[in-house]
Amino acid sequence: MELYWIWLSLLKGIGPIRQHALTEIARGPESLWHASRKTIERYLKKTVFTGEDAIHKSIPNMADEICSIENREKAKVILEDVKSKNIKLVTQDDDNFPVLLKNIASAPMVLFVKGELTKDDFCIGIVGTRSGSEYGRRVAFEIAKDLAAAGVTIVSGMAEGIDTQAHKGCLAYEEGKTIAVLGSGLNKIYPYSNRFLFQEIAQRGAVITEYLPNVSPLKENFPCRNRIISGMCKGLVVVESAETGGSLITAKAANDQGRDVFAVPGNIYSIKSRGTNSLLKDGAILVRNAEDILNEYREKDQKEEMFTQMVQRKLIKEVVNLSKNVGDVYKQILAASTNIDELAMRTGLSYVELANAVFELELRGLISASPGGRYHPQY
Amino acid sequence: MFSLIKSCGFEGVNGYIIEIETDIKGGIPTFDIVGLGDMAVREAKERVRAAIRNSGLDFPTRHIVVNMAPAGVRKEGPMFDLPIAIGILSAWGQINREYILDDYIFVGELSLDGRVRPVKGILPMILSAREQNITKLVVPKDNLREACLVEDVDIYPVETLSEIVLHLNEVREIQVIRGDRCNRYFQDHDYLFDFAEVKGQLKAKRALEIAAAGAHNCMMVGSPGSGKTMLAKRLCTILPDISYEECVEITKIYSIAGLINNEMPFINSRPFRSPHHTSTTASVVGGGRYPKPGEVSLAHYGVLFLDEAPEFKKEVLDSLRQPIEDGKVTISRAISSVTFPAKPMIVMAANPCNCGKYFDDDTLCTCTPHEVRTYFRRISKPLLDRMDLQVEILSLEYDEINCKNVNVEKSEVIKKRVNKARKIQNDRYKGNGIFSNSELYPAMLEKYCKLTQDGEDILRRSFEKFKLSARAHDKILKVARTIADLEGSESIECSHITESIQYRSFEKNRILREI
Known part of the structure; x- marks a missing residue:
């Protein structure tokens, strides 16, 4: 059976909607594989929707594609590869195909999966720009971690920046489960710098894609991939996005699919928050923390019970055994992210004292330094 | 008729003695110079002929052969004009032949009217002459102050060819000047700028102090306008004092590069070189047909500052790796290979990304993560690894510029600490062949x-x-x-x-x- 599905995804010029229609008419891809050219043409004619008359012209091409022996040979090779690499095929007929995803208009017929996919996880998508600011990265990480603690599965795109932080935040919670939806095949990890994250996600959740294993991360794949991210989720959180960001495409898809769109407000002067701020203006739900998201799905009578697992993170960690200087420095950093020069100005300590103080805090995991030497409270 | 005169040449930063033999015999009047001379040596013929005539002396209309020994070593430069002229005059009997010319070394370029012009590389040449126990040195007057840097030698500064001829004939003596180490030239420098002028940037200042004390290589990354160049320029004001031996070694390099004149006869402070980022490999590490020292050698015992380091050509940066490791540069040519010392402390400055805003306000940085990474990849990892100190520099805010709260130290104060620390290192590593912690x-x-x-x-x-x-x-x-x-x-x-x-x-x- 897997062979036929792979073959079906191989066909050029036949998208998920037509694939769906064809398999409905032919009652499965297997009979399509065996059908004669005449039958195939007849099937194809039936798939033409009203108002799509221009398509009639390309029916012979599509039929050629379906009848081609080359494609069948290719499918066999890919099947071997898929089996050897332990990649699972999940079709719409399978039990563990996500229900929410199945119901969107252009649901993929087949998903290639590394890891475990389950049917009805409670999913929230978190997306944002690749060049996230320190603020955005922190928000993504924290919200993902808290949602994970509340039992939510985090879906994102495994891109650099916000996406990566969302996955990492989720993985930071021990039982956190996260799903990455790729815009490339499973053999082509993109970005390559996330190859270790890829393995971790596959172990703790799933990495999925609608593309055959050897498909490159082509530019045009990503907007299509975005519909899957939003399609799997109950709601989508846009953390940080420029005016023309890809996350806005996901937000639009989410809206079209009837999903909730959440957005994190940002500095109005920051170009990386323009997209999210305009989403808010257009009616997206404002998010300050995980609680804001969870409240949307909390039934009135269920109030707190459903989310008892939610762990309230203490913003100010207990300060124990810190000497006076170090404590002072920590308080300053808690109040606002800052650098050595500002600290020197505010505390009046010498450079060497400060260097030792921030180092102790760093080593204890209370603060962390970002590129440029600015210190932030650890999140 | 035959004469033998001694002169000096140099290869790399080392001088060597050259003997100039002249033979004059009857026959068709010719003038040949043999012994692997370069273009400048071959052209010496015309200058020597004119200079002798225009000095009121007689140029022999005979068959003249001048040989420069050792004949197998390539000789370059115009500094042999003077010894060749003296050789001819001596062989022709215009110079009192009983006078012992063996004691003297002659160096100098001649102009057509018989004046003596300054030449490059006086210092290494005199040092090599002293090693051979030849202590009477006839040098162009314009090279006098440089020559004086060497102790225990007698310098005869000459302005014209006739002057030296009269001296050798004991008609009119040239006043001898004794080399005296030029201690009087070692004075404290007044710099136009001071570390106290840099507000804030405590970490960077401290890092530079440490770098100066231990001769560590240092890299500063920061936004445009955050003060990287300003800090680097002030680095010279806190570098440890230079010793006489170091001074001589640096001056040797400058001497052969022709960067010394009577106004600045020697380098008495640690050099600070900042080549532009369009510099070629040859100009940075040295090179050329007749190899010349590059910036890395000119910054010997000083600072080589590479502003906008990622903008340098990759091969230029990579060519620095060998000198950093070995403390010298060897340039090989088909004829010979030359070694220049190169032990600078390297200071690099760079922006954090293409647009430069990545550190200060990452909400305004327009670079993609990929661009940020590749910007830095232009500096190869091995070179970055050799940077002992890495500092990030943020732009200052107004409060920090005007802050009275933080103690600002003057360069002198820092320099005192640096000197002390360097002295501790010198004492500790005595006999180990190294001078500082970085080595x-x-x-x-x-x-x-x-x-x-x-x-x-x-x-x-x-x-x-x-x-x-x-x-x-x-x-x-x-x-x-x-x-x-x-x-x-x-x-x-x-x-x-x-x-x-x-x-x-x-x-x-x-x-x-x-x-």
């Missing part, structure tokens, strides 16, 4: 950079926490050693180690790690 070999680390139990503990914990590399380990120890020396502490304490780790910003603060 410590891995084997020596164990001996000189012993850690206390606490220090070791902290180092181990930070390695786990910040995932530092093995190379970072050695650098942290070396820098910690310098910090301890600045404090005058015998052992490396905890606080020295913790401060030292702060200067591994690239690894610690994930500039070069995944985004």
